Amino acid sequence: MSVHSVSVAKERLKNLLVSDRMQCTPETVCRLEGDLYHTVSKYVEVRREDFDVTVTRTDIHIKYMGEKN
Amino acid sequence: MGEVIVITSGKGGVGKTTTTANIGIGLSELDKKVIVIDTDLGLRNLDVVMGLENRIVYNIVDVIEGSCRLKQALIKDKRFPELYLLPSAQTKDKTSVSPEQMKKLIEDIRNDFDFILLDCPAGIEQGFQNAIAGADRSIVVTTPEVSAIRDADRIIGLLEASGIRRNDLLINRLRIDMVRRGDMMSVDDVTEILAVDLLGVIPDDEQVVIATNQGEPVVGEDCLAGKAYMDICRRLTGEEIPVDDFSRPEGFFEKISSLFHRN
Numbered sequence: 001m002s003v004h005s006v007s008v009a010k011e012r013l014k015n016l017l018v019s020d021r022m023q024c025t026p027e028t029v030c031r032l033e034g035d036l037y038h039t040v041s042k043y044v045e046v047r048r049e050d051f052d053v054t055v056t057r058t059d060i061h062i063k064y065m066g067e068k069n
Numbered sequence: 070m071g072e073v074i075v076i077t078s079g080k081g082g083v084g085k086t087t088t089t090a091n092i093g094i095g096l097s098e099l100d101k102k103v104i105v106i107d108t109d110l111g112l113r114n115l116d117v118v119m120g121l122e123n124r125i126v127y128n129i130v131d132v133i134e135g136s137c138r139l140k141q142a143l144i145k146d147k148r149f150p151e152l153y154l155l156p157s158a159q160t161k162d163k164t165s166v167s168p169e170q171m172k173k174l175i176e177d178i179r180n181d182f183d184f185i186l187l188d189c190p191a192g193i194e195q196g197f198q199n200a201i202a203g204a205d206r207s208i209v210v211t212t213p214e215v216s217a218i219r220d221a222d223r224i225i226g227l228l229e230a231s232g233i234r235r236n237d238l239l240i241n242r243l244r245i246d247m248v249r250r251g252d253m254m255s256v257d258d259v260t261e262i263l264a265v266d267l268l269g270v271i272p273d274d275e276q277v278v279i280a281t282n283q284g285e286p287v288v289g290e291d292c293l294a295g296k297a298y299m300d301i302c303r304r305l306t307g308e309e310i311p312v313d314d315f316s317r318p319e320g321f322f323e324k325i326s327s328l329f330h331r332n
Contacts, residue, residue, distance in 0.1 A: 005251070013215045
């Protein structure tokens with residue numbers, strides 16, 4: 001196997017934890033992320049690839065990178 | 070007043086009982102008065118790991134039901150200064166004890182010990198609720214695997230929801246050689262994902278299996294796991310010892326991996 005298995009493990013784990021923490025399916029998490037992006041982009045100029053949602057055990061963090069130079 | 074620590078994990082087989090035994094023994098070697106309590110009703114194991122299985126007369130359910138006094142059920146481990154075991158019941162099930170009864174038992178004894186360690190059963194059902202009922206803080210044991218870390222995250226959430234705010238992570242059975250070649254999550258990977266304080270890391274060490282076979286501790290022995298367990302005990306007594314995440318540069322790594330490959 002050329003790809004080290006840790007990157008696969010981390011990716012799977014991150015997805016699992018988000019669905020566990022929010023008690024919903026990965027698809028729902030995806031939709032939520034999309035909706036949040038849609039809402040934020042109404043007020044703030046942000047590109048999809050600069051927009052990131054992180055779910056911890058107690059908070060939902062929305063991160064976006066502003067204007068780049 | 071003693072500190073009440075529950076050792077838990079969610080997933081089974083990650084090393085809760087071995088950890089409870091070795092931390093209990095290590096703390097007693099640091100001159101602390103320690104009681105280890107097996108709360109896994111129906112699956113009694115802590116006594117076996119400690120090599121005390123032939124000395125059991127009464128158990129935790131007998132104490133809670135009032136069939137005997139606590140002193141009669143306690144097993145003093147004569148190999149160590151001040152170490153006591155309250156064994157679990159092998160024939161009862163989880164429902165024979167309630168969280169309120171566990172809380173009361175702990176309140177009754179907490180002035181008599183420096184540390185009260187509770188070995189929690191796997192799962193998140195009543196056995197877990199019983200074990201955490203009287204705890205001040207927890208040690209969450211995990212191994213660097215997706216399923217174990219996922220369960221650890223769930224458990225930390227449940228502990229926080231029950232008002233237990235201090236939850237420290239113990240990463241068990243870290244394979245240094247595998248981390249190095251990118252086939253096992255590193256200490257940093259795990260702590261970044263779980264976002265809790267790290268109490269310690271126990272490298273995968275065949276000495277743990279050998280010691281457990283014999284009902285003897287590994288803590289304090291001259292091996293990687295033995296030293297790592299003793300460091301954890303010292304940290305619990307308030308000493309500031311940096312956590313070794315076993316990500317040292319080449320020379321050191323070579324030596325360690327060769328130890329693992331020798332067999």
